[in-house]
Amino acid sequence: xxxxxxxxxxxxxxxxxxxxxxxxxxxxxxxxxxxxxxxxxxxxxxxxxxxxxxxxxxxxxxxxxxxxxxxxxxxxxxxxxxxxxxxxxxxxxxxxxxxxxx
Numbered sequence: 001x002x003x004x005x006x007x008x009x010x011x012x013x014x015x016x017x018x019x020x021x022x023x024x025x026x027x028x029x030x031x032x033x034x035x036x037x038x039x040x041x042x043x044x045x046x047x048x049x050x051x052x053x054x055x056x057x058x059x060x061x062x063x064x065x066x067x068x069x070x071x072x073x074x075x076x077x078x079x080x081x082x083x084x085x086x087x088x089x090x091x092x093x094x095x096x097x098x099x100x101x102x
Contacts, residue, residue: 007039010046018053022046036090039078067101
């Protein structure tokens with residue numbers, strides 16, 4: 001997978017019963033906390049993984065993944081994945097856009 005940013009990578013550490021710890025692979029990024037510049041997609045996609053693997057709610061996981069995909073297709077980007085012709089937004093606006101697409 002080519003993601004363009006570690007802010008796009010969800011992560012899970014699961015036990016034999018599919019219970020575990022879900023978080024973005026980059027952790028909590030304390031150096032940018034409170035600056036509205038973090039990419040929330042890995043955290044949101046980690047929730048999709050939790051729905052899929054721990055709670056066996058593939059339907060909800062797919063809705064979350066689809067919402068992320070739709071938001072990116074709309075051209076919305078946080079600074080770490082911004083590109084020419086795409087709208088650069090902050091953490092909160094990205095989260096709001098995902099919720100709206102959900």
